[in-house]
Amino acid sequence: MEAEMRSQFPDGHRIPRFAGIATFCRLPHTRDLQDVDVAVVGVPFDGGASYRPGARYGPRKIREVSALLREYNPAQDVEPFHWLRIVDYGDTAVNPASIEETHALIEADLDPVVRAGAFPMCLGGDHSVSLPLLRAVARRYGPLALVQFDAHPDTWNVHFGRRYTHATPFRRAVEEGVVDARRSIQVGIRGPLPHATDLEDARALGFAVVSADDVARLGITETLHQVHERASGPVYLTLDIDAVDPAYAPGTGTPEVGGFTSREMLALVRGLAGLELVAADVVEVSPPYDHGDITSILAANLAYEVICLVARRRRSVSASRSANEEQRP
Numbered sequence: 001m002e003a004e005m006r007s008q009f010p011d012g013h014r015i016p017r018f019a020g021i022a023t024f025c026r027l028p029h030t031r032d033l034q035d036v037d038v039a040v041v042g043v044p045f046d047g048g049a050s051y052r053p054g055a056r057y058g059p060r061k062i063r064e065v066s067a068l069l070r071e072y073n074p075a076q077d078v079e080p081f082h083w084l085r086i087v088d089y090g091d092t093a094v095n096p097a098s099i100e101e102t103h104a105l106i107e108a109d110l111d112p113v114v115r116a117g118a119f120p121m122c123l124g125g126d127h128s129v130s131l132p133l134l135r136a137v138a139r140r141y142g143p144l145a146l147v148q149f150d151a152h153p154d155t156w157n158v159h160f161g162r163r164y165t166h167a168t169p170f171r172r173a174v175e176e177g178v179v180d181a182r183r184s185i186q187v188g189i190r191g192p193l194p195h196a197t198d199l200e201d202a203r204a205l206g207f208a209v210v211s212a213d214d215v216a217r218l219g220i221t222e223t224l225h226q227v228h229e230r231a232s233g234p235v236y237l238t239l240d241i242d243a244v245d246p247a248y249a250p251g252t253g254t255p256e257v258g259g260f261t262s263r264e265m266l267a268l269v270r271g272l273a274g275l276e277l278v279a280a281d282v283v284e285v286s287p288p289y290d291h292g293d294i295t296s297i298l299a300a301n302l303a304y305e306v307i308c309l310v311a312r313r314r315r316s317v318s319a320s321r322s323a324n325e326e327q328r329p
Contacts, residue, residue, distance in 0.1 A: 006037070007081035009071060017067040023088035024063045024123075024303070030087050033116035037084040037314070038307055041113065041122045042091035043106055043281070047099045048128025048166040050159060052253040054286035058299070059091060059123040061287040066300040073308045076270060080304075080311035083318075089113060099128060099164050106132035114140045114279070119310050121303055124283030126253065127154055127166040130238050131173055137279045138178035141234040145183035146170065146207075147227055147275070149268060150240040151190055151256040153202040153209065166253075166284070174205050181206025185230045187223060187268070188212050188243040191256035212258055220264060224271035237272065237280040239302055241295060249298055251290025262298050269305045273312055280306045 010026045023029045024040040033039065042059030049055060072079050080086070092109035095101040106129055113120050114136050122133055127150075138144050148154075152167065155174075159167040170186075173179040186202065190212035193199070202209050208230050215223045242252045245259035260268070285299045 005082050006085040009081040022060070022064040022067070024066050025069050025086070026067055027086055027088050029090055031089060033112060033118055035085055036087050036116060036118045038086040038121055038310060039089040039113045039118040040086065040303070041089045041110065041120050043094070043122055043125035043129040043133070044091050045094040045096070045102050045106070045124070045129055046126045046253070046286075047096055047102065048164065049126040049253045050165060050167060052286060052289055054288040055124055055126045055253055055284055056096070057287045058125060058283070058285035058296070061290075061293065061296040062123050062282070062285060062300045062303065063088070065293050065296045066304070068297075069300065069304050073304070075266070076273070076305070076308045076312060078308050078311045078315060080308045083311040083314045084307065086307065103128075103132040103164065107136045110136040111139070119277070120279045121307055122279070122281040123299070123303065124281055124285070127238075127240055127283045128164060128169055129283065130281055131164070131169040133279065133281055134173050134178045134236055135176070137236055141278055143177055143180040144234055144236040144278070145231040146173070146179045146181075147184070147231050147235055147237045147272065148186045148240070149188050149238070149243040149265070150186060151188060151212075151242040151259060152240070152254065153186055153189055153199065153207070155202040155205055155207070156198070170207070171205060179236070183230060183232050184208070185210060185227055187227065188215065188260060190258050212260070215260075220267050220271065224268065227272065228274065231275055233276060234278045235275045237277055237306065239269070239280070239282045240284045241282065241299055242284055244298065249295040251286050251288075251295030252284050253286050253289075254284070265298070265302065266305060269302055269309075273309055277306070277309055277313070
């Protein structure tokens with residue numbers, strides 16, 4: 001089924017990809033949400049990071065390298081810019097001196113996107129920003145299933161004596177009722193931990209925890225089966241780039257060896273087709289620690305793959321409607 005081009009996607013043969021304003025995929029930058037299906041939102045904050053800073057520069061760099069992305073995704077067999085009207089919504093407001101105020105600003109800035117019915121594709125920022133994003137999305141959809149690709153569970157109670165950091169967002173999200181841990185799963189967890197009980201603490205909150213070693217043993221297909229069995233209803237997808245091995249994604253604040261390859265990470269995201277995704281983020285990209293932009297390039301491609309999942313769902317709904325209309329007398 002052919003679809004008209006809904007997005008103002010520039011012709012790379014007429015306007016070279018190294019030219020123009022660095023929006024995501026060189027799409028229009030606008031705050032007008034009328035008839036928008038996907039809004040790409042930058043969240044340039046790293047005040048919750050505890051080791052290496054720099055994720056505040058992630059949204060800008062991801063946008064810059066996204067210029068190489070193209071109209072057709074053969075792996076998912078979809079043309080997302082035909083099926084969806086996608087815009088770059090710009091960045092949320094942040095206060096680099098206050099994480100609490102920044103969370104309030106992020107939540108307020110995302111609220112109109114969610115109320116307009118657009119899919120928020122958010123670019124972080126450290127992982128602390130997921131909490132206000134979840135709050136805004138849950139206001140529309142209720143408690144969310146969380147699919148989390150990450151090296152760390154991010155379910156500590158306090159970090160450096162603080163309740164709000166990039167190590168605590170998902171404990172807070174469960175406590176606040178914006179995430180239903182019984183429908184949620186954390187995939188790729190690995191590396192040394194402060195305490196022997198840390199993973200059990202995550203499970204005690206209700207999360208299913210699949211370690212990187214579990215994935216290596218189970219394989220990608222069985223891991224995805226567990227994700228689909230667990231994540232029902234409206235799903236929020238969070239992609240911490242440190243889920244990927246630092247050999248493939250060195251530009252991150254808390255790198256852990258033994259992670260996914262780029263190919264495995266792409267396969268995991270593509271394998272989420274069929275879930276009711278309502279919002280997503282890609283976080284913890286720190287360009288100052290990157291090499292040749294390889295981390296940012298991967299992050300841009302992961303965001304693109306998520307958008308393609310949204311396009312496939314839209315195409316499926318459209319096909320079902322057409323079939324129903326044809327069956328009517």
